[in-house]
Amino acid sequence: MKEKLIDLFEYTNHFNKEVIDAISENITKVDDKTISLINHTLNAQQIWNARVLGEKQFGAWQINPFEDLVEINHQNYLKSIDIIQKFDLDKRTEYQNSGGTKFENSIFEMLFHAINHSTYHRGQINSLLKQNGIKPLLTDYIFYKR
Template sequence: MKEKLIDLFEYTRHFNMEMIKVISENRALVDDKTVSFINHTLNAQQIWNARILGEETFEVWQINPFESLVELNQKNFLKSIDIINNRDWDTKIEYQNSKGTKFENTVFEMLFHAVNHSTYHRGQINALLKQNGITTVLTDYIFYKR
């Protein structure tokens, strides 16, 4: 199971990179909403990692310097892998969402959500790319495995 979860984060890192690359190559055509979504996608993984590790979180919709996104994606990946390798997945973590509401979930649930959440937003980014006449990225997991 550990290898499968690591594989999902490798998939996430890979297609986050592909999205960053397409956005970078088409900056003149990309709208602010697209930039906001790629930032949000990366911020969310940082937030879930930080909640698990008890670290300071980013703001959900903060806009990071574009040139820092590749490094942020890699840092997120390494932290997620560290969590997978060194944390008990059944441990329940209490945290607050961005509105201050308290919740409790297991490490596994939080990790799985981070993967699923990024997949959802990459789909939104693709829709925005298409609207702006930019060739979309085939981000389905099965394409990654082929």
């Protein structure tokens, strides 16, 4: 199971970077919503990693300097892989959401949610790119594996 989860984070890392690159290449055409969504996508993975590791969390909708996004994505990837390799993925962890409500999930569930969440928002970003006259990226997992 750990190998498959690592593969999914490699996929997530790869296409997050591709989306950041596409936005960068078309920065004068993208709208604020696109910038907000790529930041939120990266922030969410950082938040889920931080919940597992007990680290300080980003704001879910904070806007980071654009030039930092590639490094944030890379650090997210490294931390997710480190969690997979060092933690029992069945271990349940208690955390609080941004509203202060307490929840408990397995580390696997938390990490899988981060992957799924990224995929969802990359789809939204692709729709926005298309609306702004930018060719959307093929970010489906199957394209990554081809």
